[in-house]
Amino acid sequence: AGVLTTVHLQLPFRNTKCEQDRDNVTVKHMIGAFIPQCDEEGHYRPLQCHPSTGYCWCVNSTGQKIEGTNTPPGTKTPNCEAPDHPKTKCEQERDNVTVKHMIGAFIPQCDEEGHYRPLQCHPSTGYCWCVNSTGQKIEGTNTPPGTKTPNCEAPGKTVAL
Template sequence: MAQHLTGVFIPQCDADGNYKPVQCSGSTGYCWCVNSMGQEVAGTKNPPGRPPSNCVAAAPPKTKCEQERDSAIAKGMPGVFIPECDADGNYKPVQCSGSTGYCWCVNNMGQQIAGTNTPPGQPQPNCVAAACPKTKCQQERDNAMVKHLTGSFIPQCDMQGNYNPLQCWGSTGYCWCVDSTGQQTAGTKTPPGHPPPNC
C-alpha cells in the first residue's frame, strides 16, 4: 500500500494477520486460493465475474511446523522461539533462536537432535550429517577400520547402511550369510576356495 502503484496486488489479511484463504486482485478481478504462506494454490484461479473457489477445501491443512509457527507469532511475546518452515510446511533442518542466537538441528518432527546446539558466533551445525545417524553396520565397520588391526573382520554395508547379506573375512577367506541385524545364519559359513553361499 505504501508504494501507491496503480493496479498493484494488495494481499488481504484476517484479524490475526494471516492470509485470507481467498485473495483477489482489485485491478484484474481474478481471485484464487492461497496456503498459509500466501502462495497460490494451483488450479484455483478464477476470472472476473466468477465466484471464488472453495478455498477451505483447496487449502491443505497446516503442518505441525506451520501450526507452531503461527501460534508463536500470534503470542507476540518478545524472545519467543518461532520455528522456521520450508515451502512445503516442513521444519527446516536448522532452527535458530532470534533472541539467543543459538542454532540447532531438528528431525522431521521438529525435535532437537542431541549434540547439535551451537552458540552465537559459531558456524551453524551440519544438519545433513546429524539427521542421518549411522546404522549398526556402519558403526561396526567404522570402529573396525579405526582400530587398524591387521586381519580384523570389517563388516560390509550396502548403500543404505544395512548389512550386506553376504559377509566375507578378507584375511581368512571365509564367507557367510547374515540377517538384518548382522547375525550369522547357521550353516552358511564356507571356507576359502569354495563358492560363497547363496544368501
C-alpha cells in the first residue's frame, strides 16, 4: 500500500520595500546612515526623521521624500497626515542658510504665507533693499546702514525705521 505524503513548501517571507531598505542599512552597520522608519504593517511611516542630523520630512507610500517638507533640527516637524503647504522658495532658502549656520550670511525674510517680504535687510551689514515676488533685488533700492530704509510699497521713497 502506497503512503501518500504531503509536502509543505514554505515560501520565503517577503519583506516590504520599507523593511528591505531598513534591514539593508541595519545589516551593513552604516554608522550615521538614515534608517527608514516602517509602521507595524511594514509600510513607510509618513514622517521620517534622521536621528543623527535632526532633519525630518514627509514621504509618500514608496518612501520618496515629498518636496518642501524638509525641516531642520530644532524646528517644528511637518504634519505628514495633513501637510501644510509645501515650502516656498523663500522658506527653502531661509532654512538652507539657517541650517548651515553660515555666520554673517544673509537670511531671507519670509512673510506668514512663505512669500518674500518686500523689504529685506541684512543685520550683519545694515543694508536694506526691496525685492520682487521671486526674491530678486530691485535695482536702485539698496540703502546703506544708518540711512532711511527704502519704502518698498512706493519705490523711490524712504521710510524711517
